[in-house]
Amino acid sequence: MSKKAVVAGHICIDITPGIPEQTKKSIQDILTPGRLINVGDADIHTGGAVANTGLAMKLLGADVTLAGKIGDDAFGDMIISITDKYDASKGLIRSKGDPTSYSVVLAIPGVDRIFLHNPGANDTFCIDDLPMDAIKEAALFHFGYPTSMKRMYEDGGRQLVDIMRKVREAGAATSLDLAALDPDTEAGRADWTAIMSKTLPYVDIFVPSIEELIYMLDREKYDRLRNENPGSDLTEVIDLKRDIEPLGRMCLDMGARIVLIKCGAPGMYYCTQGPEEIGKISMRLSLDVKAWADRKGYERSFKPDKILSGTGAGDTSAAAFLTCILNGCKPEDCVKYAAATGACCVEAYDAIGGLKSFEELDRKIAAGWQKN
Numbered sequence: 607m608s609k610k611a612v613v614a615g616h617i618c619i620d621i622t623p624g625i626p627e628q629t630k631k632s633i634q635d636i637l638t639p640g641r642l643i644n645v646g647d648a649d650i651h652t653g654g655a656v657a658n659t660g661l662a663m664k665l666l667g668a669d670v671t672l673a674g675k676i677g678d679d680a681f682g683d684m685i686i687s688i689t690d691k692y693d694a695s696k697g698l699i700r701s702k703g704d705p706t707s708y709s710v711v712l713a714i715p716g717v718d719r720i721f722l723h724n725p726g727a728n729d730t731f732c733i734d735d736l737p738m739d740a741i742k743e744a745a746l747f748h749f750g751y752p753t754s755m756k757r758m759y760e761d762g763g764r765q766l767v768d769i770m771r772k773v774r775e776a777g778a779a780t781s782l783d784l785a786a787l788d789p790d791t792e793a794g795r796a797d798w799t800a801i802m803s804k805t806l807p808y809v810d811i812f813v814p815s816i817e818e819l820i821y822m823l824d825r826e827k828y829d830r831l832r833n834e835n836p837g838s839d840l841t842e843v844i845d846l847k848r849d850i851e852p853l854g855r856m857c858l859d860m861g862a863r864i865v866l867i868k869c870g871a872p873g874m875y876y877c878t879q880g881p882e883e884i885g886k887i888s889m890r891l892s893l894d895v896k897a898w899a900d901r902k903g904y905e906r907s908f909k910p911d912k913i914l915s916g917t918g919a920g921d922t923s924a925a926a927f928l929t930c931i932l933n934g935c936k937p938e939d940c941v942k943y944a945a946a947t948g949a950c951c952v953e954a955y956d957a958i959g960g961l962k963s964f965e966e967l968d969r970k971i972a973a974g975w976q977k978n
Contacts, residue, residue: 608888609686609745609890609932610669612737612778616728616751616785617698618707619675619681620653625714636714651956652688653709654728655750655783658921658957661946663693665961666929671740673701675727681706695736695898701727702728713915721786729756733769738776745890746811747773748781748928750921759793763801770808776846779888781811783924787819798822802855807861810887813924815868816844819853841870842972846904850875854902864889864898866944868920868929870907871967871978874948876941877902897936905941908949918957930964933964943967946975 623918636643650813652661656674664670670726672689678700689695692755699782705724713719728751741747749769758766770780782805787794802822806812817840819829828840835843844850850867853878857865862881867875879885881899926947930940946967952961962970 608669608705610671611663611748611886611891611928611932612671612673612675612697612740612742612747613663613748613750615656615731615749616707616725616754617656617676617685618654618709618723618726619674619684620651620709620711620917620956622649622711622713624649624955625712629730637712642695647808649955650684651959652685652710653711653917653957654707654754655748655785657685657689658918659750659783659925661689661694662694662918662922662925662958663929664694665683665958666926666947666964668929668932670694670934671697671737671744672696672700673735673737673740674700675704675731675735677704677706677727678702678705680870692737697740698737701730704706704730704914711915711917711918719916723754725754725756728754731755732757733772733964734927736769736772741776741778744778745888745892746782746928746932747778748783748924750783751785752782753787753793755784755800756792759796759801759931760858761797763804767804767808768799770805774808774888777888779810781813781893781924781928782806782809784814784822786815787821788882800849800963802857804861806857809862811866812857812862812929813866813868813926815920816841816850816853816870819857820844820849823853823856824897825834839870841872842944844869846875849949851877851902866924866941868923868948873904873978874923874941874945875902875904875950876937880938889961891931893931894936896932899936901937903938903941905945906970909947909976910949910952913952915951915955917955918964919948919951921974922957922961942971946971
């Protein structure tokens with residue numbers, strides 16, 4: 607593949623204890639004060655969009671430069687050691703005095719993941735940290751998790767807007783992904799509707815998950831769904847026509863040109879602008895405007911052979927989608943491979959351990975891989 611990509615944004619170390627199947631299904635019954643829970647070996651791997659999406663794209667055949675900020679500490683050493691295995695550590699910034707971000711991921715079978723997270727050096731990432739030499743040669747720039755990076759949401763999202771604008775002016779197509787928000791944090795209290803309205807005009811490809819999108823763009827509905835379905839995964843109660851399609855349209859109206867909404871186990875929805883707007887996407891991407899204009903559809907997810915953790919499933923789905931775009935695939939194929947890759951991801955504790963090549967996915971699909 608001759609087209610290059612840069613994946614920037616949030617990077618961390620994920621520590622995932624191996625938690626066995628539980629007879630109790632309520633999280634409150636499992637994580638009770640004073641209870642000792644015996645767990646298996648911990649899986650320690652890189653996390654965040656830079657590692658999850660960037661390394662996945664690299665494994666899927668893309669020419670990728672990673673751009674993230676880590677500390678000059680033991681966790682930073684671990685990230686360098688892991689990314690070195692993929693010849694991918696060159697673009698990482700080691701910031702003295704900043705801690706490396708880490709997450710403790712509680713992947714309890716039958717319960718949605720819980721993250722104990724320290725943002726670390728990600729909070730100081732800013733426009734001056736962009737690898738502009740690499741961006742000027744790239745067809746695609748993907749930025750992930752501004753929701754977990756303080757400089758990206760403070761001051762009304764000015765840094766995020768400036769980053770996406772600067773990259774577009776440098777000639778690369780832009781892509782943006784988000785991460786879940788905690789209402790009780792500074793990030794959760796930010797005015798994300800306003801931030802997105804200023805950012806999305808500079809975003810060519812927007813690949814959010816449905817829960818964070820509802821939170822940002824329709825907080826009233828988010829709160830109502832949460833109150834009506836306590837402890838449930840929102841993807842189990844959302845409706846395509848009532849909930850997902852209107853949000854997709856809203857993203858297009860705000861300025862995004864291609865939108866892929868990841869909806870967890872049910873599948874994913876995509877929609878696109880008309881030919882005039884699709885035609886404005888960087889020529890370096892070589893998109894077939896006719897094939898991509900005025901498209902929408904819903905792709906049901908594939909059934910995984912087993913489920914160990916959902917960590918990174920959305921990131922690797924985005925990786926497959928973006929890599930297929932770089933490869934010149936049609937929209938329906940990009941979404942199909944995105945869904946298939948997400949299903950493979952949940953079969954491992956880390957984001958990239960379960961990945962399969964596009965050729966392997968083709969064989970699995972041809973053999974009758976079932977969908978949800």
